[in-house]
Amino acid sequence: SQTIHQWPATLVQPVGSPLSLECTVEGTSNPNLYWYRQAAGRGLQLLFYSVGIGQISSEVPQNLSASRPQDRQFILSSKKLLLSDSGFYLCAWGAYNVLTFGAGSRLTVL
């Protein structure tokens, strides 16, 4: 069966520090992968999606970047975090019109 792992679950980082959130998928190959963010008091928003290794599309301009170094690995990064980057980040994979979400990573930037 397919599973999706996302870590870390919780992260507290100072402004200006780097960020790396990781998402891996098991039990499927060549999945479509997505990063979403839920800022405090706001709805979910798609940040990035990827259809394959090294292929990243960005939906909104921002301080973050994404990479897909392996077929089942999707990484969300920042070189210097801003206060506004705080929020709940969700990874998801999609295939055959089904979306499966990871457990999420809660980022607090202080």
Add this chain to the structure above:
Amino acid sequence: KNEVEQSPQNLTAQEGEFITINCSYSVGISALHWLQQHPGGGIVSLFMLSSGKKKHGRLIATINIQEKHSSLHITASHPRDSAVYICAVPPSNAGGTSYGKLTFGQGTILTVHP
């Protein structure tokens, strides 16, 4: 861009009550998701439906494509149903990669008291 509106924003119920959450969208779509977000933040996909009705346990989801409206019903509600319920729609031309490019409603916070 699709506009997705949910109502109500907050819903409080007593255990055993029948719950209805509504979702309307502005642009025709091929399917719609209902998601449940637990207090810890994790999201579970409840339904993906493109027509008619789907049922899973005490949860029932309906969609009317012509009216651009969907409802999520919970029968015999229980305190463990307390969560945020979110509807989400893909682009009208969804297919392949664009299927995950969802527009989300703002969510309905459901609290069920014992």
